[in-house]
Amino acid sequence: MKILIIEDEPKTAAFLKKGFSEEGDIADIAVNGVDGQHLAVTGNYDVIVLDVMLPQRDGWWVLQEIRSRRADQPVLLLTALDAVSQRVRGLKLGADDYLIKPFAFSELLARVHNLLRRSNVRSEDVLRYADLEIDSLRHKVWRAGDTISLAPQEYRLLAYLMRFPGEVLTRTRIAEQVWDMNFDGDSNVVDVAIRRLRRKVDDPYSSKLIHTLRGVGYVLETRD
Structure with a gap:
């Protein structure tokens, strides 16, 4: 919220x-x-x-x-x-x-x-995309039935991505909404957070969900 x-x-x-x-x-x-x-x-x-x-x-x-x-x-x-x-x-x-x-x-x-x-302003209590699921009431995350432990900042980042599946989110927009900060073009805070999130959500699984659009930002989507 x-x-x-x-x-x-x-x-x-x-x-x-x-x-x-x-x-x-x-x-x-x-x-x-x-x-x-x-x-x-x-x-x-x-x-x-x-x-x-x-x-x-x-x-x-x-x-x-x-x-x-x-x-x-x-x-x-x-x-x-x-x-x-x-x-x-x-x-x-x-x-x-x-x-x-x-x-x-x-x-x-x-x-x-x-x-x-x-x-009806609040996002759904449970967010789902592909085999990824978030329970926003209990702050729990699962992928393919596996429980994934996330730090609060990682959780906010993933929840934000899941609210806009298939939509390219710029680094500026992510920084404003997840960290409540103005994005400095020289800062890599968003990129570092994405890397940490990928290690938990994507790396253990064959299908990757978090993708980079170079020079633009990130998108949550399934790809063949």
């Missing part, structure tokens, strides 16, 4: 980013309403975790801006305002869910997953 956290409290924002990263997800942080609104309406996020009490512009304004441009964007309000009237206000403005601080990260994660299931 790619998550936007709009939260001005540094410890809470860092806690959330760490929690999502440990789940293998990418999380961006905005610390005020203006920056958060800009990222929310211009970025491509699976879910937005939005605090209400923000500097510059509050979460109510951000939520209204999101809803005016992206009606189906999953948004979870995260705030210390626990009055029923505040929760009702958030839901009327278009929030999909509401969690009161303090909270357990496990509950937040469960709510995020439920939002994505309901909105």
Whole structure:
């Protein structure tokens, strides 16, 4: 998943980013309403975790801006305002869910997953291509019935390739989506990660799935 956290409290924002990263997800942080609104309406996020009490512009304004441009964007309000009237206000403005601080990260994660299931934004729980399979709920990978152990970064890379089978993905696009970074043409981070992934997913098998298009990028596909 790619998550936007709009939260001005540094410890809470860092806690959330760490929690999502440990789940293998990418999380961006905005610390005020203006920056958060800009990222929310211009970025491509699976879910937005939005605090209400923000500097510059509050979460109510951000939520209204999101809803005016992206009606189906999953948004979870995260705030210390626990009055029923505040929760009702958030839901009327278009929030999909509401969690009161303090909270357990496990509950937040469960709510995020439920939002994505309901909105059909989340990718399929199980991705399959040829004899390769990923269970995104359990973070497990199999090929030809063999269990393959992947590091979190390798898992994110493979899952991204499997969401676009047959489509050539440039190094820039992979870097942005898997590492959440701007690609430096002199960097070989994507190539190194692909090599490591191939050692586990392709090298032990006669049929290769990850292919290089020189000067362009990579594609997941079967070839004779």
